[in-house]
Amino acid sequence: MTKINLLDLTYDRLEAFVVETLGEPRFRTQQIWRWIWQQDARGFEEMTNLSKDLRMRLPLISYVRWPEVVDLQRSQDGTVKFLLSLEDGRLIETVLIPSVQGRYTQCLSTQVGCAMACTFCNTGLMGFERNMTHGEILGQILVGRRYLADNGLADLRNLVFMGMGEPLNNLDNLMDALRSMNNNLGLKISWRRATVSTVGLPKQLDILGKSELALPAISLHAPTQELREQIMPKAARVPLDELLACLDRFPLRPRERITFEYLLLGGVNDSLEHAKQLARLLGQRRCKVNLIAYNATENDPYRSPDPDQVIRFEKLLWDKGMTATIRRSMGADIKAACGQLKAGKGK
Ligand code: SF4
Known part of the structure; x- marks a missing residue:
């Protein structure tokens, strides 16, 4: 047996x-x-x-087996990246990110590798290996929570399913994990503290919406279908109008809104014309835009945007009546920032 x-x-x-x-x-x-x-x-x-x-x-x-910590890197900004070995020896990464009032947000992986192959993302370069199980997804939280307790650090506050993999391509295990997280006899992490980051898969988004288990953050990264096809060719197989129609029917409670993630790639999607297109695309929707400046390192296919341009981009969105924030990129010195997770020792 x-x-x-x-x-x-x-x-x-x-x-x-x-x-x-x-x-x-x-x-x-x-x-x-x-x-x-x-x-x-x-x-x-x-x-x-x-x-x-x-x-x-x-x-x-x-x-009872937790994912095993095989490497741990600490950033100057307090971010901690764990390289974890799963039972079959496959490697994944999870990241603890300090946020306000000394609290932490944990960025969780849901797949070993990823099939979506977004052009700016290191995980995408790995290709897809397999889905992570319920225990492997939640095991990351056990590891993160123990690290915080052992080091006298503050509580784990929020969870973002934004690490390796496209969470909605592992929907059953993701939803089981979200339900288990909520269990008051266990981890006791309310769904309000969990965000699922996705490139936007309508069928799965409909199921997630009905479940009321978590809110999505949509990795948009381009204001037009054409540009999205260049940057995220597989994700762009879902036309933008279809994606937005699906989000328009996503059930939101009062004061909730959909988050759109927009990674600013220098000279690619960061002009003021792109900002205007973005404002037109999202229009009067109940949403906010998280702007993230791409963190280019050597051999990367894109360059970082000019910091002043990032501010101008944000300002234009506000001028158009939108809510936009620039997300501080954390853990870039240990390659723990957005799109940098790759799961290799010393990477
Ligand atoms: S950005 Fe997300 S969906 Fe795209 S390749 Fe990377 S992990 Fe996959």
Whole structure:
């Protein structure tokens, strides 16, 4: 019998395992779930409120394995990037980013590599290897939270599914992970604190919208279909008008809005004409635009935008009645910034 990593089970599946496989009463589910997701237990001997017999039987058919930290880099700005090894030896990255009041945001990966091949993105260059499991997605949070606790740092506040991979191409595991995160007996992270970054896949966005599990941030990066086809050819297979129509039906509560991410690539999409096109495209929608200046390093296909141009771009959007912010690029010195994740030691 193949042993199961208990991190891979949702609460319901853990309950089925407890009742049907172990023949134990239902309440054991809560106890095990708490040990795993609240107490950081990785060995059954630690689970002292389980019977001795159960503690002996559990390791025969199951185990608890976190992604293993194989490398860790700290940026001067406080950003921490982890290189994690999964059970099959594949590597992924997750990043802790300091935000206001000493709180942290964690950027999570959902796939090993990515099939979308956006031209500015290092993960895209890797190609797609496989989807990450429920346990691998949430295991990143266990690693990040433990690091913060061990180093006396503040709490993990927000989660952004913006690391390696296109989250909506791993929709089932993503939604299971979002549901498990919300569980009050476990990680207890409200969906309001989670953002799913996507290039915009309408069918999956409709499902995410109905689930009310998280709000999306759309990686737009171009104000016209033509330019998007150049920068993100695979994502642009969904025409912009179709994407916007899908977002227009995304259920929003009062005061919620859709975020559009716009990576400014020097000389490519950063002119004032592009800003005007962007304002026209998004019009009066309930949205905000996050501008991110591309962080070019050697051999990169694009160059960084002129810092003054970034400010002019932002100002024009405000002048057109839009809400726009320039997102400070964090962790660039350790290649932890947007589009730089690649999962290789010392990269
Ligand atoms: S930007 Fe996102 S969707 Fe595009 S290749 Fe990179 S990881 Fe994939």
